Amino acid sequence: MTENLPFLVPMSSPDLTDAERTRVMEVVNSPVLSMGKQTQNFEKAIADFVGAKHAVAVNSGTAGLHLCVRAAGIEAGDLVITTPFSFVSSTNVLLFEKAIPVFVDVDPLTGNLDVDLLEKAVVDLVQGGEAANKWLPREGAHNHGKLKAILAVDVFGQPADYERIINLVKKYDLKLIEDSCESLGAEYKSVKTGLFGDYGVFAFYPNKQITTGEGGMIVTNDDKAAGLMRALRNQGRAPGDNWLQHTELGYNYRIDELSAALGAVQMTRIEELLDKRQQVADWYAERLAEIQGIETPGVAEGTTRNSWFVYVIKVKPGVDRDKLAAKLTDARIPVRPYFLPIHLQPYMVKQFGYREGDYLVTEDLGKRGLALPFSGVMTEEQVETVCQTLRQCLHS
């Protein structure tokens, strides 16, 4: 029986030092635990890093994406094209505003939006009528409005194919929201992710490239949107409102000072953190190249820097991913199927009538993808242990 024994390697780990611990303790010993200079420092660090005019800190990536949806003026019935191969938040934030997510299948190499399909979908949805119908869900979209935006996701830390996406949003006057929650530091054609659209969002859960415990950051060059987002994260208080005046319908999406302090120190180490993750990915790639039955993560031509968030292999057709995952778990190596398609989540099936077979590439990736333990603090020995166990499980 191995169930009660700890895993040999953690699934993920934050990379923290005494610098982070000291700064957080300084905040704990201060009277300002929210809305203070730590938040401002953290915002400045991210704005400088990506070259953004504004960075607005929030308490999760989901909160950040929701504020982008509000700032984009996306409302009930509006159509927004997005991907079914993502973490659910990217779709949920559209549902929060009763917009209708329109899924477009993904590129099998990267798991990012397939831009050929995306172009067809945009043209058809703008045209409307029969042409539009084939992209819409079979239920829940009868009273739909116009196509308003594209919400692209940088899956597993790899940028979507922005050149074509930007051409489309310009040509058809659409908003572009960039879900960069998984891609801090990634570069597409030598430009960092976050600012390809009107707004971009990073997330800082403990398995991310930098962590704040929980937290997120919106980046934008749009002054008006940034002002609105600052109000919305703070219960709708606009500049000039006092604590009990609320110009807008807002939320409590504020980050606290402890989390922001953690993030600000992590940002002083960003290159080190990204390099360490790259090193671990390289160790994996070397060893996995020799293992039959799996594929290593694909990197697109436009990706000039991949910012490794998770390390997801694909089992080759014919290999049972779930059986392999069970064997690895039994051998005390934690693994996770990545992603389970959004359109097949029970609440999506219920609302929109999706079925298996609707997005074939997404479903194929969903059945073959397996995230291996991954973090910047993994040692070469730990990577070796994972790979050896994987080899044994595949061939036993």
Ligand SMILES: Cc1ncc(COP(=O)(O)O)c(C=O)c1O
């Ligand atoms: C693609 C994507 N979008 C959004 C989020 C949401 O971030 P958070 O968990 O901070 O709300 C995540 C988080 O894992 C993500 O991977």
